[in-house]
Amino acid sequence: MGRLGSFVGARLHRRLFLWFGLSILATGAVVATVMSLVGGGTWKQEGERVRTFVSHRFEEVWDEPARRNALVDSIARDLQVGVELHDATGTLLVRTEEPCRRPEFNLPVMRDGAVLGSVRACYSHFRAKSPLKMVLPLVLSCMVLWLAAGKLARRLARPMDELVRATLDLGSGRLDSRADIAPHVTGEFAVLADAFNDMAGRIEKQMADQRELLAAVSHELRTPLARLRVLTELLRDGGGNPKTLDQVDREVVELDALVGELLASSRLDFGQLTPRVLDARALATQALERAGLTGSVLDVEAEHAGLVGDATLLGRALANLLENARKHGTGAEALRVQERGEHLAFCVDDRGPGLQPGEDERIFRPFYRKDSGAEAREAGSLGLGLALVQRIARAHGGDVFAENRPGGGARVGFTVRKSGPTAPEHLTAA
Known part of the structure; x- marks a missing residue:
């Protein structure tokens, strides 16, 4: 898949993943809110009942120190909390283990509207503090839900990725x-x-x-x-x-x-395409003979003039270059074979006025005609010659070029990949 297909698939996957994650968080927030609204009153009622029960129990044994102290010990042992008992003046009557510096629970003990004393309880100091016990399960739950969202998003996005890939391939x-x-x-x-x-x-x-x-x-x-x-x-x-x-x-x-x-x-x-080993000099000579230009200059500047290609198509490309020079450049002055790195270049120098600005690209467009007068119409030109040269060049691993020569006239040509151990692999349908 190309970059566009990967980009589209990645964006879809990320969007699905993000929306699933936000949905999980929103669901958790809604559930917590509902539980708080529905269960808040119930928890408050239950807390009031517990406070009333404990207050009544201490009220019953307040005047009996032995039973009162036994109740304190029983609450501290059974609930694993620290308990302090104070009288109405705030004097400490009894305490279990260490004092409660910050009591979480402060309950007045009353009888007939009069305050007998108060019960203070603290449990955080007596219980082991382990934030991981609450945080770790929450984190693990979120991770599991997030991973599930990612897997589901990938599963939903994969068919779209495949459709994008197939569409791009078809379009190319x-x-x-x-x-x-x-x-x-x-x-x-x-x-x-x-x-x-x-x-x-x-x-x-x-x-x-x-x-x-x-x-x-x-x-x-x-x-x-x-x-x-x-x-x-x-x-x-x-x-x-x-x-x-x-x-x-x-x-x-x-x-x-x-x-x-x-x-x-x-x-x-x-x-x-029928690729075979060819000689650039022989191709150029044959093209000049077929065009009736045996007297034209053939300049081979390449030391290694071998290539692998389709002789018929390359011959057609050379014929189109020579014909283009005849129609639009008042004749071909020379056919040159040059070495350009890993490529061989076939180019035709004409005797014309040269190329106008921008024509170095426009002349290779299909149906583009340099001349628009009666001469062009009589010649029956459709402007396909150089466009076909471009397709043939690209099918042989090269491309086309056009430029003005310093001494006047234009140089139009194409490149092909030189022969080598991997040359046939570069032949493709253009």
């Missing part, structure tokens, strides 16, 4: 990409995945049918074009109008070149 041109949803996933995600896979399958089939039709039609057009060229030669031998025949011959050549570009584009779409 990998039409065989499908969303692989686990069998246990049901509901909306499963329905969405099935719909996506069905859509991707139909798109793949439709594109394959269109490319197959394009390849078949382009191939079939070659036969009538060849016959037309034969017929023009026969008419020329039979005394036909040379000017008219030259014009027909030019149109046939243009149509043949256009069909060649369509076939090359179809091969790239299908990924039908």
Whole structure:
């Protein structure tokens, strides 16, 4: 998955995790509030009853020191608290163990509205202080709930991650990409995945049918074009109008070149590349011969001119460069083969006025035409030549470039990866 897919999946996972965590905290707060509201009155009533019970017990034995002291000892032993008994003037009557410096419980002992004394109790001093006994279970409970929320969030976000990955793959041109949803996933995600896979399958089939039709039609057009060229030669031998025949011959050549570009584009779409070891010098020489430019300069500046590629596609790219120089640069001055690091560069120097600002990128866009007058329309150019060169170069691990030469004119070319032990792996459908 790409960076965008990872980012989307991570954000969804974090949002789910955060919302689950906040829901747990909110639920705990609501439960605590309800328990406090519902149980507060009950605890207060129970506390008052205990205070009344203890006060009555001491009231009964207040005048009998032995029984009073025994009651103090019994409360201290059974409840594990420290107890102090004071009379009405505050004088200490009896105490268990150490004194209560901060009594948690202070209860007056009364009889017929008169205060007999008071009972003070403290338990924090006599019981072992262990905050972990209360904090640790709370922390562990929160951790368990938080981990459960994280696992649930990840489980819910995983199908979305897979759908994002498949969508990005399909958008980048990998039409065989499908969303692989686990069998246990049901509901909306499963329905969405099935719909996506069905859509991707139909798109793949439709594109394959269109490319197959394009390849078949382009191939079939070659036969009538060849016959037309034969017929023009026969008419020329039979005394036909040379000017008219030259014009027909030019149109046939243009149509043949256009069909060649369509076939090359179809091969790239299908990924039908046939890589083999090639020699850059031989490729360049053959391209000049086919273009009828055997007298043009061929300059090979590379010590190692070997490469691995598809000869037909590379020949088409060189032919398009030479044709571009003829149409828009008043002819090719030289075809050069240069060494640029791990790449070989094929470039054509023309005799034209050069490139306008920004044209070094625009000329490689599909359907871009440098000329827009009658000459361009008559030539039948669709502006696909250099765009096809770019696709062929990228399929061979390189790219295209265009620049103005210091002495005038433009230099347009492309690079391909040089031959090596891993070169064939760089051939891809562009």
